[in-house]
Every structure is written in structure tokens, then in C-alpha cells.
Amino acid sequence: MRYLKLFSILIILSVLIVSCKQEEKFDEKAYSAEFNGYSTEYLAGLKGILIKNMKEGGPLKAVKVCSDTAQALTNLYSDVMGITVKRVSYQNRNVNDTPDEFEKEAINKFAELHSQNKLTAETEILKKVKMNEKEVVRFAKPIFIEAPCLNCHGDANIISPAVAELIKEKYPNDKATGYKIGDLRGVISISKVLE
Numbered sequence: 154m155r156y157l158k159l160f161s162i163l164i165i166l167s168v169l170i171v172s173c174k175q176e177e178k179f180d181e182k183a184y185s186a187e188f189n190g191y192s193t194e195y196l197a198g199l200k201g202i203l204i205k206n207m208k209e210g211g212p213l214k215a216v217k218v219c220s221d222t223a224q225a226l227t228n229l230y231s232d233v234m235g236i237t238v239k240r241v242s243y244q245n246r247n248v249n250d251t252p253d254e255f256e257k258e259a260i261n262k263f264a265e266l267h268s269q270n271k272l273t274a275e276t277e278i279l280k281k282v283k284m285n286e287k288e289v290v291r292f293a294k295p296i297f298i299e300a301p302c303l304n305c306h307g308d309a310n311i312i313s314p315a316v317a318e319l320i321k322e323k324y325p326n327d328k329a330t331g332y333k334i335g336d337l338r339g340v341i342s343i344s345k346v347l348e
């Protein structure tokens with residue numbers, strides 16, 4: 154009888170432990186879907202502004218608008234969604250877009266995959282980390298250079314002199330030129346603090 158009691162207590166305990174573990178389990182699939190949603194929406198918003206202004210006034214107008222709105226839009230989107238979105242790169246134009254440790258790791262990994270022709274637009278890194286005593290989910294995806302990007306991120310002979318001048322004026326330490334189509338431009342980085 155005593156054994157039976159002990160046995161049932163053990164069973165209850167193991168069921169409890171298993172169910173607690175399951176609750177703690179990091180639901181990677183759900184976070185991936187959520188973060189991919191943010192990434193697509195935010196980048197589409199930014200691209201929409203870029204395309205609209207390129208159509209209306211060419212790259213010169215687009216640089217004017219982008220330099221004023223890119224950071225504001227990024228911060229606004231982050232606030233509204235309760236996350237932190239960034240676009241970061243070693244060769245940044247805006248120094249605010251300097252990568253932190255997680256983002257450097259992501260860029261290095263993506264660059265390595267890219268050199269082996271294994272990097273795609275779907276490649277992502279998702280991790281739960283501790284930052285300032287809080288659990289944070291971090292996410293990164295690559296950003297590639299496409300043809301229209303060369304107007305402002307390509308070689309010096311592609312960027313028009315007026316655009317180059319304005320970029321120099323707004324970003325004296327610009328490092329974001331000299332790219333070719335298909336290059337890894339940087340990463341989109343999203344973090345969410347878990348309550």
C-alpha cells in the first residue's frame with residue numbers, strides 16, 4: 154500500500170514536471186511567424202516611401218525624405234508594436250545603425266553562408282537571450298542589395314553627383330556605398346522583451 158502511494162506521488166510529480174517544462178518551452182515556430190510578420194510589414198512600409206519618392210523626384214528627393222523619415226518610422230513602428238526594430242550594417246550610413254553583439258554574430262553568420270551560396274531571403278536567426286536581467290527574443294534576417302538600391306548604395310560612378318553630395322552632407326561618415334546587386338547589405342534585427 155505504501156509503495157502504491159509513493160508510486161502515485163511519483164507519477165503526479167513527473168506529470169507536473171513534464172507539463173511545466175512544456176510551458177517553458179520556447180515556441181520557436183510561433184515567434185518566427187510573428188517576427189517575420191513585423192519584418193515584412195516594416196520593410197514594405199519603408200520601401201513604399203522610397204519608391205513613392207523615387208517616382209516623384211528621383212533619388213535626390215528620396216534621400217531627402219529617407220534621411221528625415223527612416224529613423225522616425227523605425228522608432229514609431231517599434232513603439233506601436235512593442236518591439237525594437239533596427240536595420241544594421243558594418244558599412245552603415247547612419248551611425249545609429251551600428252550592430253550590437255547579437256547583430257554582429259548574425260551578420261557574420263549570414264556573410265559566411267553567403268560566401269558559400271547558402272544564404273537566402275528566408276534565412277533567419279532566432280534566439281532567446283538575457284539582456285539587462287530580462288528575457289529577450291532576438292531575430293535577424295538578411296537584407297540584400299537590389300538594382301534600385303545602387304542609386305544610393307552603388308559605386309561612385311553609378312550614384313549621381315547631386316545625390317552623392319547630399320549623402321555626404323547628411324552623413325559625413327557614410328560607409329554604405331560600393332555595393333553590387335546581390336550583396337549582403339546588412340540585417341533587419343527585431344527584439345522583443347518577454348514580460
Ligand code: HEC
Nearest residue numbers: 212215216219223224240245246247250297302305329339
Ligand atoms: C534614395 C536613396 C536610397 C536608396 C535608393 C536606397 N537607400 Fe538605403 N539608405 C539611404 C539612406 C539616406 C539611409 C540612411 C537612413 C537613416 O538615416 O536612417 C539608408 C540606410 C539603409 C540601411 C540601414 C543601414 C545604414 O546603412 O544606415 C539599409 C539596410 C539600407 N539602406 C538598405 C537599402 C536597400 C536594400 C535598398 C534597395 C532596396 C536601399 N537601401 C535603397 C538611401 C537609400
